Structures are given as C-alpha cells and as structure tokens.
Amino acid sequence: MRKLLFTILLLLPISAFADHIDVIEVQLNEGCSLPEYVAIKDAFNEQWGSKNGYHSEVLAPIQSNNLTSLFWVGRTDNAAAYGKAWDQWRNDLADSNSTASKLWARFSDCSTNIGRRGYDVY
DSSP states (O other): OHHHHHHHHHHGGGGOOOEEEEEEEEEEOTTOOHHHHHHHHHHHHHHTGGGTTOEEEEEOOSSSSOOSOEEEEEEESSHHHHHHHHHHHHHHHTSTTSHHHHHHHHHHHHEEEEEEEEEEEO
C-alpha cells in the first residue's frame, strides 16, 4: 500500500499544468494617459478576454531602468489556452465590426507595442 501511495505522489506533478503569461511592453502615444489605457484593458477583459479564457492587467513600473514603458500582462491557464485565444483574436481581427477589431483600434490609438514575451509559470 505504501508503494502504491508513493507512486501516486510521484506522478502527481507530471499532471500539473503551468499558467501561461503573455507580456507586452508598450509605450503610450502622445495624448493617451495611463487611466485611458487601463480603461481599454478593462474593456478588453470584460468584452473579449472573459469569453476567451484570457485575463490581463497593466504593470506601471515605479522602480526600473525603464520608466517610460508599461507592461501588459495577460494570463491563460496554459500555453494551449493561450494559443487558442491568440488564434481567436487573430481571426476576430479579420472582421472590422468585431469586438477585437474595435478594441485593437483603441489600443493602436493609445499605445505602441515595443516587445512581446511569453512565459510558463510553475
């Protein structure tokens, strides 16, 4: 019995899935403020992210070698969920009347993407 329990305990970590973090470095365009960008992020979460398993927040550095960038941090349950959300976002952008297209227009007016990174969180 102890051997069986030990074997089960050893196998548990194998079945664990890691969250996936999507980090986009952005700089605000002239005329756009942090509260405006956060309002777009909130609309994204409510109108698109919640339906596609993607939740985001914005990090504003207070101590960094780069105080001019903001960091969009999106989270999905795992890399597969991120890929599914990314595919949906890209497909939705093909329709100029879609929620994604309208949000993207707001993002583009307010900010410029500088870089993007993805991370698995264990």
